[in-house]
Amino acid sequence: MSAPRLLVVEGNTAEARARQIHFGGQAAGEGYAQLLRELAPGAGVDICYPADPGANLPDSAGLDGYDGIAITGSSLNIYNGGPAIRQQIDLIRTAFTTGVPIFGSCWGLQLLTVAAGGSVRPSPRGREVGFGRRIRQTAEGAAHDLFVDKPGVFEAMTVHLDEVETLPEGARLLATNDHSQVQAAEIPAGRSTCWAVQYHPEYPFREMAAIFRRLRPSLVAEGFFLDEDEEEAFIADLEHFEREPGNKALAWRCGIDGAVISKAVRTLELRNWVERLVVPTRAARGRG
Structure with a gap:
């Protein structure tokens, strides 16, 4: 076929x-x-x-x-x-x-x-x-x-x-x-x-990180982050996930599990x- x-x-x-x-x-x-x-x-x-x-x-x-x-x-x-x-x-x-x-x-x-x-x-x-x-x-x-x-x-x-x-x-x-x-x-x-x-x-995850960079500073103004430093830390977490999807500490901090972390499930x-x-x-x- x-x-x-x-x-x-x-x-x-x-x-x-x-x-x-x-x-x-x-x-x-x-x-x-x-x-x-x-x-x-x-x-x-x-x-x-x-x-x-x-x-x-x-x-x-x-x-x-x-x-x-x-x-x-x-x-x-x-x-x-x-x-x-x-x-x-x-x-x-x-x-x-x-x-x-x-x-x-x-x-x-x-x-x-x-x-x-x-x-x-x-x-x-x-x-x-x-x-x-x-x-x-x-x-x-x-x-x-x-x-x-x-x-x-x-x-x-x-x-x-x-x-x-x-x-x-x-x-x-x-x-x-x-x-x-x-x-x-x-x-x-x-x-x-x-x-x-x-x-x-x-x-x-790298695409979502780029989207967050593109949306700055709107997400602070909309109340998703207290300030741009907090937003930058979250973007760094997304980029870290791209490199190390099995990082349990990051998963806990972001409140996500294998449905997002595993590419096969995502x-x-x-x-x-x-x-x-x-x-x-x-x-x-x-x-x-």
Whole structure:
């Protein structure tokens, strides 16, 4: 059986990608593609940039040639509209016509929600950042292939100011927490099945460290840290985790466990998507 062909939809503008790189991170699409190549060895992974002016985007025939589509996070706010957002909504609505399975992280969940007829709002609880706490699978989530081998309650790397307000018709809520009701969902749209999460199973610790550097000094002003020295110490902890994920003292200080620390567990949602949705759908489409 040949390896699948996957498409990563980069949610950020060129300016936002450059800013993340400036602070020591990666463009979201590049990091996502790298992980998908690890989870699906031999897979062909392309990246498209629908937020860029004049981007050469695949049409329905082009999208139909892929076995799965993954959508990154983004610093955009979908309710602000504009060409960078409209082009992404149009692309995803075209993808819905193909039957190709779709996965979304953070912005990806919000983009899928709006493209399928739901709504997104600024979170009334403000920003959720660092580690999303006590994300709990619903009864449907506990029985869903998205969460096979995942703990029923877990922490996950996260950063978002917006959240799903109303899921599209027919969607199933798969996970929740005290900050945002929708932490994971399955969204049927057109001919496609979409799995999406509000957090970032694709992020390594070094990417979260870069995000915290990029967000300075906002996080002090928002009350997450007493001062910039405290924030800098937390960033150093994240970078230390990247070098030494088994450090028990750091895990205790950050209040996290293997669901975040172990890359194999942290990325399970994406592995399950590839193995339990992309591969079977590919076979059903006669592409195996």
